[in-house]
Amino acid sequence: MSVTSALYTGISGLNANGEAMSVIGNNISNVNTIGFKQGRMLFSDVLSSTISGGSQIGRGVQIQTVENQFTQGSFESTESGTDLAVQGDSFFVVQNDNGRYYTRAGAFTFDKDKTLVNPEGYQVQGYGIIPSSGLADGVMKPIDLTTFATTPPKQTSAVDMVLNLDSTQSTPALPWNPANPVATSNFSTSLSVYDSQGNAHTATVYFRKTAANAWDWHAILPDAQAGTPGSSTTPLDGTLTFDATGALTGQTPLASAAQNITFTGGVTAPQPILFGMGVGATTQYASPSIVSSQTQDGYYQGTLTKVTIDDKGYVNGVYSNGELKKLYQVALAKFASTTGLSKAGGTLFEETLDSGQPLFSNASTPGVGKVLANSLEQSNVDMAAQFVKMITTQRGYSANSKTITTADEMLQEVLNLKR
Numbered sequence: 001m002s003v004t005s006a007l008y009t010g011i012s013g014l015n016a017n018g019e020a021m022s023v024i025g026n027n028i029s030n031v032n033t034i035g036f037k038q039g040r041m042l043f044s045d046v047l048s049s050t051i052s053g054g055s056q057i058g059r060g061v062q063i064q065t066v067e068n069q070f071t072q073g074s075f076e077s078t079e080s081g082t083d084l085a086v087q088g089d090s091f092f093v094v095q096n097d098n099g100r101y102y103t104r105a106g107a108f109t110f111d112k113d114k115t116l117v118n119p120e121g122y123q124v125q126g127y128g129i130i131p132s133s134g135l136a137d138g139v140m141k142p143i144d145l146t147t148f149a150t151t152p153p154k155q156t157s158a159v160d161m162v163l164n165l166d167s168t169q170s171t172p173a174l175p176w177n178p179a180n181p182v183a184t185s186n187f188s189t190s191l192s193v194y195d196s197q198g199n200a201h202t203a204t205v206y207f208r209k210t211a212a213n214a215w216d217w218h219a220i221l222p223d224a225q226a227g228t229p230g231s232s233t234t235p236l237d238g239t240l241t242f243d244a245t246g247a248l249t250g251q252t253p254l255a256s257a258a259q260n261i262t263f264t265g266g267v268t269a270p271q272p273i274l275f276g277m278g279v280g281a282t283t284q285y286a287s288p289s290i291v292s293s294q295t296q297d298g299y300y301q302g303t304l305t306k307v308t309i310d311d312k313g314y315v316n317g318v319y320s321n322g323e324l325k326k327l328y329q330v331a332l333a334k335f336a337s338t339t340g341l342s343k344a345g346g347t348l349f350e351e352t353l354d355s356g357q358p359l360f361s362n363a364s365t366p367g368v369g370k371v372l373a374n375s376l377e378q379s380n381v382d383m384a385a386q387f388v389k390m391i392t393t394q395r396g397y398s399a400n401s402k403t404i405t406t407a408d409e410m411l412q413e414v415l416n417l418k419r
Helices: 002-029 383-416
Strands: 039-045 061-068 075-077 084-087 091-096 099-103 123-129 136-142 158-164 187-194 200-211 214-220 236-242 248-252 259-261 271-276 290-296 302-309 314-319 324-330 332-334 342-345 348-350 359-361 370-373 375-377
Touching: 002 039, 002 061, 002 383, 084 091, 158 187, 187 290, 302 370
Parallel strands: 084 375, 158 271
Antiparallel strands: 039 061, 075 375, 084 370, 091 099, 091 123, 091 332, 099 348, 123 136, 123 324, 158 290, 187 200, 200 214, 214 236, 236 248, 259 271, 302 314, 314 324, 332 359, 342 348
16 A cells, blocks of 8 residues: 555655754764764665656665765864974875775874874874985885984085175284184185084184285194194195185085095094085185085984975984985875775764775975874864754654654544544
8 A cells, every 4th residue: 555655655754854963963973083084974875666657756765875075174273393293195104014094084192102194093103214315215114213213413414605805904914823813814704614523622713815816725623633634734725716706616625525534533534525615606705704504414423303205205304413304205095085084083084985995105205295283174074054953954854754653544544444
């Protein structure tokens, strides 16, 4: 009887709308869940039955699918440098003993083992760094700082200076004298250089005007062994040549010619150091002599003091000696169909046949996305939209209940025919 079928049609509507309300409730309950992606219920009609004359009568509604919505959530600024968010449609990769998962929730911290983990202890995956290029090596692994607690010293191999030498200066009356360099030069500057063991040694460079557009430079390193280049008795000597505009056009020895320094203390000897005086950048103007910049590439042993993460996902170690070193690059994964991913709880997702296999990459790859530090992606649940859906779902549920009660009244009329 068609009236009986109407009862079951109404029941299908109650079931479908009841489940839809569960989806809406789950969305609203996760409105403050970091990285949460809301779901939506999609309905479809049940295969119709055919009656006489070829007409079809619907048999109700069924749940077609609960589809996850991967729209970008807004970003929340935080004070933690290990809080990460992805701008784009990629996922962070995390792993534990049970397998590999994917997430948009980037509330990460370093645990007691110095490994980057999420709040459930899943290890965040990244790539190692090739020292020679500073690029990712493509080998995915946990981001573990254990072996990066310190950085070894690096001996100085190059010293570079850019300065202005006062063209109005006169040539000192006394000849150049290593025993009395201050009185026999016009200007000087000092900096520290480092040997193979990370010991600092002071290098002082003296500049002496010898003629118009011509200067000498002399470098003294008091810790150099006596009688060797750079020592107080045997300074490193060179010349500077300027053109009529005051630009430095040449130096001797050439900036590409290494000077072999032998330090005391049993360190590696001799130590080749390049001295660049800024050809093309150093000037000789009629203004006070001044150093614009001076750099050297050595440093002493440093300890890890801070970790920063940039928009390419590089995990950088900041050391006490001022060095910034790339340690890892955060791994990212993309899927052909994000809606095909399966929720695994804890704001984690698993790959499925519908999602396709993950394409692993990093934020240096165009189109993959950008990593934002000191940021968390908020839930993409729109409260206003969810409440509107709640109203329409409630009305749908009520309407289907009316179908059942009306069909019941119609059946009662049939029963009353017997009276």
